[in-house]
Amino acid sequence: MTNAAISPRILDAEGKLCGADPELDKGLLRELFVHMMRVRCVDQRMLKLQRAGRVGFVGSMLGLEAAMIGSAAALEGRDWMWSGLREGGAALMRGLPLSEYIAQMYCNSNDTAKGRQMCNHLQHAASHYPSWSSVIGTQITHGVGAALAAKRRGLDEVHAVYFGDGATSSNGFHSGLNFAAVWKVRCVFLCVDNGWAISVPSKAQTAAPYVDKGKAYGMLAHEVDGNDVLATYQATKSLVERARAESEPALLVLKTYRMLGHSSSDDPSLYRDQAEVDEWAARDPIKRYAGYLTGLGVLGAGEQEEIEAKLLEEIDDEIRTQEAADPMALKTLVEDVYAEVPRHLRRQYNAFIEVAERHGEARPGDGAFPL
Numbered sequence: 001m002t003n004a005a006i007s008p009r010i011l012d013a014e015g016k017l018c019g020a021d022p023e024l025d026k027g028l029l030r031e032l033f034v035h036m037m038r039v040r041c042v043d044q045r046m047l048k049l050q051r052a053g054r055v056g057f058v059g060s061m062l063g064l065e066a067a068m069i070g071s072a073a074a075l076e077g078r079d080w081m082w083s084g085l086r087e088g089g090a091a092l093m094r095g096l097p098l099s100e101y102i103a104q105m106y107c108n109s110n111d112t113a114k115g116r117q118m119c120n121h122l123q124h125a126a127s128h129y130p131s132w133s134s135v136i137g138t139q140i141t142h143g144v145g146a147a148l149a150a151k152r153r154g155l156d157e158v159h160a161v162y163f164g165d166g167a168t169s170s171n172g173f174h175s176g177l178n179f180a181a182v183w184k185v186r187c188v189f190l191c192v193d194n195g196w197a198i199s200v201p202s203k204a205q206t207a208a209p210y211v212d213k214g215k216a217y218g219m220l221a222h223e224v225d226g227n228d229v230l231a232t233y234q235a236t237k238s239l240v241e242r243a244r245a246e247s248e249p250a251l252l253v254l255k256t257y258r259m260l261g262h263s264s265s266d267d268p269s270l271y272r273d274q275a276e277v278d279e280w281a282a283r284d285p286i287k288r289y290a291g292y293l294t295g296l297g298v299l300g301a302g303e304q305e306e307i308e309a310k311l312l313e314e315i316d317d318e319i320r321t322q323e324a325a326d327p328m329a330l331k332t333l334v335e336d337v338y339a340e341v342p343r344h345l346r347r348q349y350n351a352f353i354e355v356a357e358r359h360g361e362a363r364p365g366d367g368a369f370p371l
């Protein structure tokens with residue numbers, strides 16, 4: 001099973017063309033760069049907020065900008081994205097408003113998940129972006145099921161299902177890929193292979209290349225350099241178009257590296273060598289792409305700094321707005337399960353409000369029924 005349109009790498013570490021020129025429109029080339037920069041800027045700010053104790057938890061996207069932007073840019077609006085652990089930056093590109101992103105980080109009254117999700121677990125219904133699950137691999141079977149439902153309804157939407165290398169040992173991965181191939185659904189599986197599942201290196205997890213696992217289930221599978229936004233974009237586009245036209249799933253392994261820990265609760269210096277981190281820093285996806293765009297004349301001198309300053313200003317404004325927003329209303333704790341809040345939940349809620357009032361944490365209206 002081969003596909004001539006897929007190049008494992010298009011840009012070398014300096015950003016020089018080393019594969020077939022995808023001949024993309026200059027406007028698109030620039031847009032991809034701005035989206036990658038937005039991911040980096042949001043990441044920087046969220047990490048600072050977490051370290052300052054202002055938000056609870058962050059899964060950093062540093063180093064993964066090309067993998068997420070290159071792949072998600074290949075999708076159409078009608079397609080779906082099933083997130084693994086850190087594709088929030090791609091969701092911003094596909095329509096998740098920055099205000100909702102940051103509100104979810106604060107779990108405040110603008111959080112569309114109503115504070116019921118862990119911080120940094122995003123969702124956006126309008127851009128076909130179901131809520132993340134930290135339970136590894138569960139989104140894989142959900143994505144396959146949704147793709148089967150779409151196929152039965154005669155829709156040709158494609159479901160991009162993201163997961164980390166660690167998820168390839170989950171039940172969801174094996175049952176999901178198996179059924180996707182048997183039912184021939186329009187799924188493109190994107191394995192973000194950053195070499196580590198928290199502290200477990202790939203060689204301790206599996207003796208087989210990740211790409212072979214797709215082939216084992218009978219689907220087309222490729223690996224590309226996930227730090228190369230052009231190779232990632234082109235490969236994903238080719239597999240998405242094929243999935244749409246032929247109703248065939250595929251696996252694409254994006255070889256990359258997470259520059260920081262698994263999350264803000266992790267200290268990667270305890271399990272991996274600095275030499276490895278330095279090696280990957282030299283392959284930084286943004287530096288490399290900026291080199292290519294500069295050579296093409298798409299990015300002028302000082303423009304990267306201007307783009308960065310503008311993005312940071314936009315993010316800082318939104319942080320100020322969301323920090324000032326009210327917390328989520330306490331009554332949301334007992335809403336949305338039953339049409340009417342049942343008596344036993346009302347009793348518990350009333351007891352809870354009493355405690356909240358005693359601690360000065362209840363706000364006007366928190367205790368009012370009907371909820």
Ligand SMILES: Cc1ncc(C[n+]2csc(CCOP(=O)(O)OP(=O)(O)O)c2C)c(N)n1
Binds near residue numbers: 164
């Ligand atoms: C079903 C399940 N088992 C275990 C965990 C604990 N856990 C959280 S992340 C993770 C590893 C995930 O690896 P990968 O997807 O490669 O993520 P990365 O460390 O690269 O961010 C594990 C085992 C979990 N969340 N869910």
Ligand SMILES: [Mg+2]
Binds near residue numbers: 197
């Ligand atoms: Mg990983």
